[in-house]
Amino acid sequence: MLAITVINERGESNVVRFQRHSYRNLMELIVNELFEEIGDCRGQAWCGTCHVEIVAGQLIDEQTGEEKNTLGHLGNTTSTSRLSCQIMVDELIDGMVFQLLGGC
Numbered sequence: 001m002l003a004i005t006v007i008n009e010r011g012e013s014n015v016v017r018f019q020r021h022s023y024r025n026l027m028e029l030i031v032n033e034l035f036e037e038i039g040d041c042r043g044q045a046w047c048g049t050c051h052v053e054i055v056a057g058q059l060i061d062e063q064t065g066e067e068k069n070t071l072g073h074l075g076n077t078t079s080t081s082r083l084s085c086q087i088m089v090d091e092l093i094d095g096m097v098f099q100l101l102g103g104c
C-alpha cells in the first residue's frame, strides 16, 4: 500500500493510503478520499482549483504547457506549485506531502 499526506486549507493533515493507479490523478484521489471540493474542470488543467504545493518529496515529471499556463494565472503559487490533476497516482508520489492551496 502506498501513502501520501495531504494538508488541507484549514491546516489539517491527512494520511491517505492508495493503490497504484487507483485514481486517474491526484485531484481525483483528494476529492474521493478527503471530500475536498476541488477539480472544477475535471482534470483539464484549466481551472486551478486543484492547485497544491509540494511540501516534501519531489516529482520527476515536468509541467505541461497547459499546467504552466494555468499556474501562471494564480496569485498564490510557490516554487513547488503543481496542479494535482496532472499528477499520476503511483509509487513515484509515495511518501510525499502536499498542501492544498486552491485557485485564487
Ligand code: FES
Pocket (backbone or CB within 6 Å): 027, 038, 039, 040, 041, 042, 043, 044, 045, 046, 047, 048, 049, 050, 051, 070, 083, 084, 085, 086
Ligand atoms: S482540476 Fe482543474 S486544473 Fe486541475
